[in-house]
Amino acid sequence: MTPLIEVENLTLQFRTDEGLITAVEDVSFTLMKGEVMGLVGESGSGKSVTAKSLMHLNARNAVYSPGSRITLHADTGPVDVLSLRTPRELNVVRGGAISMIFQEPMASFAPAITIGKQMVEQLLLHSDMSKGAAKSVSIEMLDRVGISDAARRFDQYAFELSGGMRQRAMIAMALSTNPTLLIADEPTTALDVTIQAQVIDLMKDLVSEFGMGIIFITHDLGVVAQTADRVNVMYLGRLVEEGPVREVIRNPRHPYTQGLIAALPKLEDLDAPLTPVPGDIPSPLERPSGCVFNTRCSQVVGEECMALVPTNCRLDETHSVACHIYREAAE
Amino acid sequence: MSRSLIQASGLSVHFPIGSGLFVKQLLKAVDSVSIEIEKGSFFGLVGESGSGKTTLGRALLKAVPISAGTAHYDDGEVAYDLQELDGAELKDYRTRAQLIFQDPYAALSPRMTVRDIIAEPLEVMGLTKGRAETDERVREIAARCRLNLEHLRRFPHAFSGGQRQRISIARALVSGPKFVVADESVAALDVSIQADVLNLLKQLQDELGLTFMFISHDLSVVAHTCDHVAVMYLGRLIETAPTRMLFEAPRHPYTKALFSAIPSLDPDDDRTAQKLAGEIPSPTDQPPGCKFQTRCPHAIDICKSQEPALETEDGHDVACHRWKELMELVAA
Ligand SMILES: Nc1ncnc2c1ncn2[C@@H]1O[C@H](COP(=O)(O)OP(=O)(O)OP(=O)(O)O)[C@@H](O)[C@H]1O
Ligand SMILES: Nc1ncnc2c1ncn2[C@@H]1O[C@H](COP(=O)(O)OP(=O)(O)OP(=O)(O)O)[C@@H](O)[C@H]1O
Ligand code: SF4
Ligand code: SF4
Ligand SMILES: [Mg+2]
Ligand SMILES: [Mg+2]
Numbered sequence: 173m174t175p176l177i178e179v180e181n182l183t184l185q186f187r188t189d190e191g192l193i194t195a196v197e198d199v200s201f202t203l204m205k206g207e208v209m210g211l212v213g214e215s216g217s218g219k220s221v222t223a224k225s226l227m228h229l230n231a232r233n234a235v236y237s238p239g240s241r242i243t244l245h246a247d248t249g250p251v252d253v254l255s256l257r258t259p260r261e262l263n264v265v266r267g268g269a270i271s272m273i274f275q276e277p278m279a280s281f282a283p284a285i286t287i288g289k290q291m292v293e294q295l296l297l298h299s300d301m302s303k304g305a306a307k308s309v310s311i312e313m314l315d316r317v318g319i320s321d322a323a324r325r326f327d328q329y330a331f332e333l334s335g336g337m338r339q340r341a342m343i344a345m346a347l348s349t350n351p352t353l354l355i356a357d358e359p360t361t362a363l364d365v366t367i368q369a370q371v372i373d374l375m376k377d378l379v380s381e382f383g384m385g386i387i388f389i390t391h392d393l394g395v396v397a398q399t400a401d402r403v404n405v406m407y408l409g410r411l412v413e414e415g416p417v418r419e420v421i422r423n424p425r426h427p428y429t430q431g432l433i434a435a436l437p438k439l440e441d442l443d444a445p446l447t448p449v450p451g452d453i454p455s456p457l458e459r460p461s462g463c464v465f466n467t468r469c470s471q472v473v474g475e476e477c478m479a480l481v482p483t484n485c486r487l488d489e490t491h492s493v494a495c496h497i498y499r500e501a502a503e
Numbered sequence: 504m505s506r507s508l509i510q511a512s513g514l515s516v517h518f519p520i521g522s523g524l525f526v527k528q529l530l531k532a533v534d535s536v537s538i539e540i541e542k543g544s545f546f547g548l549v550g551e552s553g554s555g556k557t558t559l560g561r562a563l564l565k566a567v568p569i570s571a572g573t574a575h576y577d578d579g580e581v582a583y584d585l586q587e588l589d590g591a592e593l594k595d596y597r598t599r600a601q602l603i604f605q606d607p608y609a610a611l612s613p614r615m616t617v618r619d620i621i622a623e624p625l626e627v628m629g630l631t632k633g634r635a636e637t638d639e640r641v642r643e644i645a646a647r648c649r650l651n652l653e654h655l656r657r658f659p660h661a662f663s664g665g666q667r668q669r670i671s672i673a674r675a676l677v678s679g680p681k682f683v684v685a686d687e688s689v690a691a692l693d694v695s696i697q698a699d700v701l702n703l704l705k706q707l708q709d710e711l712g713l714t715f716m717f718i719s720h721d722l723s724v725v726a727h728t729c730d731h732v733a734v735m736y737l738g739r740l741i742e743t744a745p746t747r748m749l750f751e752a753p754r755h756p757y758t759k760a761l762f763s764a765i766p767s768l769d770p771d772d773d774r775t776a777q778k779l780a781g782e783i784p785s786p787t788d789q790p791p792g793c794k795f796q797t798r799c800p801h802a803i804d805i806c807k808s809q810e811p812a813l814e815t816e817d818g819h820d821v822a823c824h825r826w827k828e829l830m831e832l833v834a835a
Contacts, residue, residue: 190661214693215664321785332520335687336552336720361690364552364720365764366779372766391693392721394766417770435695437727439765442747446727448699453663 173204176353176385177244182225183237184218192235193456195221197409203353205245206383208375210400210417212391212432214453217406219389220275223355226387227266228253244269246352268298271351273343273359275389280342281330287314288326291345298349313344318370335362343371350382357389372399393436397421402490405429408453408464411484415491425493427471463496473497508682508714509540509563513572516555516562520787530787532558534738535572537813540682540714540731542578545705547729547746548718549761553786554735556718560684563716564600565593576600578681598628601680603688604671611659611667618655621645621673630678640677647707648673665696669703676707686718701728722765726750734758737786737794744819754821754830756799793824801825 184196196218203209211219224230226242242253246269256262274280281290291310295301301309307326314322317340330338339362346354354375360368376399378384388399396403396417403420405413405428413426424430431449438444451468460466462478469477476482476496485498516533533555540546548556561567563574565585574585576596583596611620621641624630631637645655648669659667668688675683685704689697705728708715719725725732726746733743734755742755753759763777779798784790793811796802803825811822823829 214695318783320783321788334553334557362552362687364550364761365722366760367552369764393694394768397768397770398766421768421770432695435698437723439723439726442726446698446701448702449695452666455661457661
């Protein structure tokens with residue numbers, strides 16, 4: 173397998189009125205071609221921001237630390253994403269090699285332009301298709317994501333669609349350019365599960381058809397279990413656990429991942445109380461020193477949790493966890 | 504006093520859509536829906552995306568015009584016919600029926616402090632006599648939603664998703680509503696805080712005597728929180744039952760397909776979703792007979808010509824010509 177995108181020591185802060193906010197800290201991972209990676213974690217943990225970094229697409233107040241490096245292995249050779257500056261250079265990644273399905277479907281469609289017109293413009297920008305061809309590709313994609321009456325929906329505005337149809341239209345738009353990397357940020361939250369299953373199947377088909385790599389951001393662990401090969405778990409800007417999907421779901425090691433899985437409502441037992449991970453994620457302005465999870469962890473092993481940032485412990489070749497509990501095991 | 508807070512009968516919401524200069528078509532977003540929501544219940548609404556859940560919720564909040572049918576609200580203090588409601592009564596209804604927004608990020612203005620965000624409905628509706636009373640009400644509801652004084656002074660971007668959702672909840676509840684529509688209110692939250700927000704909603708329901716209409720695609724969440732569930736398909740209500748009954752023995756073929764598609768946590772689980780072949784019908788061009796017949800694996804001739812009516816048995820309603828026969832088949 174060959175790497176598709178490599179993220180090395182990504183650290184990202186935002187300048188705000190209240191000071192510098194650290195949104196991502198020292199995150200490294202590699203996605204292989206044809207691999208589906210699930211990215212899960214508490215809201216505010218930096219999943220969307222990490223994903224947007226891959227397209228160099230964060231807000232203007234974003235500051236990347238000098239050691240941060242993102243390398244995209246495009247068909248034309250490696251691209252150092254964070255060094256891209258001009259719109260022309262950026263076009264290569266944005267909507268070209270990489271497509272992103274954004275978390276806010278409303279925000280990704282301009283309100284005064286029809287869905288179809290936007291899809292066609294996107295295709296014209298990133299391919300040498302004719303207008304007519306772009307239109308038929310767009311309608312075909314709308315149809316493939318399960319939008320009935322696609323030809324008519326093509327001429328509608330985003331506000332005229334239900335939440336789920338908007339989300340599917342966005343998925344269709346992202347897939348129509350046939351990207352090498354698809355970033356899907358909570359793409360199925362507004363869909364009923366039958367349509368969700370259909371969209372997931374479509375994505376899997378595209379992986380096997382075109383060897384596309386996918387980063388799938390979702391809080392639905394069932395969806396992760398059914399789609400991803402590997403899972404990365406983030407908490408407060410840090411990657412706390414990484415491993416094959418079976419391992420992480422069946423045998424979670426980090427106390428946060430364990431809490432996440434325990435909090436799932438189970439269909440087998442409707443009387444079981446819902447058990448959240450106690451406490452709130454700290455404000456990004458008040459990042460704890462030491463382990464970022466120490467304010468909520470029920471398994472604190474000692475002073476080191478408060479003082480030392482846990483390093484990544486490799487449990488085996490593919491599964492690693494950043495927690496002091498496992499330090500001795502690794503040594 | 505009636506037991507139901509909301510009672511709708513034959514409720515429809517039709518949108519005119521222009522496709523061309525003269526052709527005005529009707530999109531039947533909600534079509535002849537009858538439901539009853541008991542006081543103090545946590546009423547779940549699930550179904551196909553685009554089936555009209557949000558529109559039904561908005562119609563009951565009187566945020567979109569009702570095209571046909573009736574809807575009544577009765578909380579013991581006041582009783583309203585929603586179809587007729589206007590003027591001072593409509594203003595009063597707005598304080599009694601509230602929506603919790605879906606997206607805790609988009610819903611909160613970044614330029615306002617949390618205190619101002621929560622206070623806004625009180626100020627807009629002129630519900631308090633002055634700043635002191637407003638502050639008092641804001642503090643009270645904020646405390647119930649586990650937000651402290653320190654939080655009230657800050658701006659929303661400093662908060663996590665779960666906290667923002669609690670801010671939205673406080674804002675929706677500050678006017679003291681009896682009926683609350685929560686449209687995908689926990690969809691954006693990861694499970695660890697989702698559980699927390701759901702527990703909070705249940706607690707508030709209990710403490711404040713609220714009635715919830717809970718719209719969600721997450722069936723395990725619905726199963727755990729709602730006491731009654733209704734399923735919609737293409738503008739119609741196709742099945743409704745107490746939660747446990749529905750999940751133990753769904754009667755409608757669409758509901759069965761829906762349950763079979765819940766993604767399993769086990770990556771090796773081959774129990775694949777029951778695939779629904781066939782055209783997903785368009786709401787502007789609905790099939791004759793049963794609305795589900797274009798995708799139903801059990802459709803027969805009668806399904807193509809006659810629309811099944813809602814049949815009640817043991818407090819469980821379903822609209823399908825063949826439900827009984829199909830249930831017996833499963834049992835045998
Ligand atoms: N433009 C910005 N300015 C300041 N802070 C920002 C900006 N964009 C994001 N952040 C902050 O960065 C952190 C990470 O946000 P991000 O959106 O990546 O979280 P997430 O993991 O995607 O959460 P969710 O599951 O809720 O979508 C948050 O604390 C957020 O408030
Ligand atoms: N303002 C509007 N103008 C025209 N059509 C509309 C409008 N609002 C909703 N619709 C249509 O009404 C139908 C029902 O939409 P609604 O948003 O109620 O569905 P929903 O069940 O909430 O779906 P989802 O689960 O995707 O949110 C859809 O076909 C939608 O396109
Ligand atoms: S390092 Fe310590 S505080 Fe952090 S997760 Fe592990 S045990 Fe808990
Ligand atoms: S009435 Fe016929 S088509 Fe409709 S759900 Fe029942 S069996 Fe299927
Ligand atoms: Mg996000
Ligand atoms: Mg909706």
